[in-house]
Amino acid sequence: MTQMETVARLSDAISRYDEAFETRCQDASPPAPMTHALNMSLNDLRQWFLERDQPAYRAQQLSRWVFGQRLREWHQMTDFPTRLREEVAEHLSLWTTEIARHQHAADGTEKHLLQLSDGRSVESVLLRDGVRRTICISTQVGCAMGCVFCASGIGGVERNLTTGEIVEQTLRLQHLLPPDERLSHVVVMGMGEPLANLTALLAALAWVSDQHGLGISPRRVTISTVGIPAAIDKLCDLKSRFHLAVSLHAPHDKLRDQLVPINRQIGLDAVMQAAARYFEVSGRRLTFEYVLLAGVNDHDEHARQLARLLRGHTALLNVIPYNPVAGLPYDTPSLEAQRRFCGILTGGGVNVQVRERKGDRIDAACGQLRRQAQAVLPSIAPRPTVSDAPSGTSAS
Numbered sequence: 142m143t144q145m146e147t148v149a150r151l152s153d154a155i156s157r158y159d160e161a162f163e164t165r166c167q168d169a170s171p172p173a174p175m176t177h178a179l180n181m182s183l184n185d186l187r188q189w190f191l192e193r194d195q196p197a198y199r200a201q202q203l204s205r206w207v208f209g210q211r212l213r214e215w216h217q218m219t220d221f222p223t224r225l226r227e228e229v230a231e232h233l234s235l236w237t238t239e240i241a242r243h244q245h246a247a248d249g250t251e252k253h254l255l256q257l258s259d260g261r262s263v264e265s266v267l268l269r270d271g272v273r274r275t276i277c278i279s280t281q282v283g284c285a286m287g288c289v290f291c292a293s294g295i296g297g298v299e300r301n302l303t304t305g306e307i308v309e310q311t312l313r314l315q316h317l318l319p320p321d322e323r324l325s326h327v328v329v330m331g332m333g334e335p336l337a338n339l340t341a342l343l344a345a346l347a348w349v350s351d352q353h354g355l356g357i358s359p360r361r362v363t364i365s366t367v368g369i370p371a372a373i374d375k376l377c378d379l380k381s382r383f384h385l386a387v388s389l390h391a392p393h394d395k396l397r398d399q400l401v402p403i404n405r406q407i408g409l410d411a412v413m414q415a416a417a418r419y420f421e422v423s424g425r426r427l428t429f430e431y432v433l434l435a436g437v438n439d440h441d442e443h444a445r446q447l448a449r450l451l452r453g454h455t456a457l458l459n460v461i462p463y464n465p466v467a468g469l470p471y472d473t474p475s476l477e478a479q480r481r482f483c484g485i486l487t488g489g490g491v492n493v494q495v496r497e498r499k500g501d502r503i504d505a506a507c508g509q510l511r512r513q514a515q516a517v518l519p520s521i522a523p524r525p526t527v528s529d530a531p532s533g534t535s536a537s
């Protein structure tokens with residue numbers, strides 16, 4: 142073979158090799174997307190292992206690592222064969238959020254601003270009170286309910302959180318505790334209206350209350366809502382055992398329409414009736430919430446109207462002195478005004494509790510930290526005039 146022929150053969154072989162390589166590259170499918178392990182239920186996980194010829198109990202083993210051992214990386218699961226650990230790491234993700242900010246208050250309150258995988262962010266809080274370790278978690282980015290005094294509602298709702306993103310908040314807060322402490326209570330009272338994201342919420346709370354998850358009794362889990370009757374009825378149908386807290390913030394429709402704009406589409410009567418149905422079905426004592434705003438909903442007449450509204454309900458009323466939000470025109474009532482308001486309610490037979498403010502020094506009012514971080518400009522809602530406030534008719 143001449144030198145020319147050898148070179149021609151070589152170059153032919155090289156070009157055939159290049160073509161084959163290109164074809165192989167085109168055929169190669171992209172790596173399968175990771176599935177968030179916390180978006181799966183325990184049964185989904187069992188199925189996932191069965192499909193890989195693994196015993197179903199691997200699902201419990203995995204959840205024990207995640208919730209019981211506070212696992213950070215899959216490779217810590219030392220009772221999994223190496224190959225299985227690699228397979229889990231290849232297909233299942235555990236952390237999709239990052240801690241963008243972490244604040245501490247002198248009273249032990251800690252707050253996370255979590256950055257989601259799409260760059261959006263939500264807040265969650267750990268509260269320490271005696272032996273209680275309560276966490277407050279978010280269910281949506283932003284909120285569509287539009288409560289005029291709330292930082293979370295400014296800018297409306299951007300999206301619902303996934304089940305995994307809700308559960309991740311609980312785990313990130315659990316990791317702040319020393320090994321001998323455990324979370325005792327969960328309140329779903331952070332950003333968003335929980336009942337507007339009911340499917341993801343219930344799947345997340347299944348992990349919270351399951352013995353293979355955080356193992357927190359449903360009696361220690363509170364869902365806080367402005368009151369969406371259709372969703373409350375759904376909870377009744379599902380025989381939910383969670384505690385329900387209904388945020389009133391006003392004793393009659395005229396004022397509530399201004400403070401909680403979604404009320405214009407619902408009405409206080411429908412909210413109260415749905416709450417009563419939940420009480421009947423669940424047997425759980427209801428909690429009503431009332432954020433007390435100086436000069437807006439804290440008049441003597443409001444307290445009397447509220448006492449009439451709550452008459453006949455087996456309920457606790459949580460009065461929450463407003464936690465001011467920069468840029469919004471609302472203030473905390475004086476201690477004297479708070480005492481007076483609660484005194485009238487107690488005199489009217491209402492079981493009242495004033496909720497202590499926690500974490501004042503760390504922008505603890507829901508949504509403030511996110512707003513600060515995003516430098517969202519305040520779009521200030523006009524404050525209801527005092528003449529609007531006390532003169533409405535009672536809903537009772």
Ligand code: SF4
Binds near residue numbers: 287293294333367
């Ligand atoms: S108070 Fe709750 S329901 Fe109202 S806007 Fe804020 S997050 Fe939404």
